[in-house]
Amino acid sequence: MDLDELKTKWTEYDRKLDASLELNRQLLGEARLNRAKTALQRLTLGLGLEAVLTFVAIAALGDFLYTNRSLPRFAFPAAALDLCAIVIFIALIRQITLAMQIDYGKPIAVIQKQIVELQRLRIRSLQGIFLGATLAWIPLLIVAFKGLFGLDTYRLFGAAWLSANVLLGLAIIPLAIWMSKRFGDRLGRFPLMQRLRNDLMGPNLNAAVGFLAILSEFEDVN
Secondary structure, X not given: OOHHHHHHHHHHHHHHHHHHHHHHHHHHHXXXXXXXXXXXXXXXXXXHHHHHHHHHHHHHHHHHHHHOOOOHHHHHHHHHHHHHHHHHHHHHHHHXXXXXXXXXXXXXXXXXXXXXXXXXXXXXXXXXXXXXXXXXXXXXXXXXXXXXXXXXXXXXXXXXXXXXXXXXXXXXXXXXXHHHHHHHHHHOOOHHHHHHHHHHHOHHHHHHHHHHHHHHXXXXXX
């Protein structure tokens, strides 16, 4: 074999090696993308289950409200809870819609941007639920005691105690918002807060973000 033939063979081997590496890169990218897609599909199913349960709660509260429509001390708390449940239901539908609109045929950067938007929407929804819980637990107590046990919470605890807890909840909300704006960035750097945030996001959304991050780094290297 002379030098020219050796060069030809070497060039051919290089071409085959490049083709093999490109094929492996594509297969790896597809595998990572499929795993991210599967994780987001599981997230969508979970959100769908939450939406169904929330809809059931809306219907149950509506029935309680109708039954006690002539008793304002029970009707007003039920109406407030029903309104909160409707807001939560709408937020869940928005999250489901956003998750289903993700186009996995687009570049990784575009998919990552869509998932970041889904993360932000989920965080805002959870923040709203936590803030609302500071007020909603008193109406929930009133409705639950009446609906499940037939007990009048106003007589058990007294209107003064219930009113004091409502006022406390009202005071906590602006304080929590101020603390979030003032110290949110600093607290977010602590590992404990990061773990808490990941727990709130859920394993499926975190998994999808992780798979896409690895795939993005792999594409940058190549």
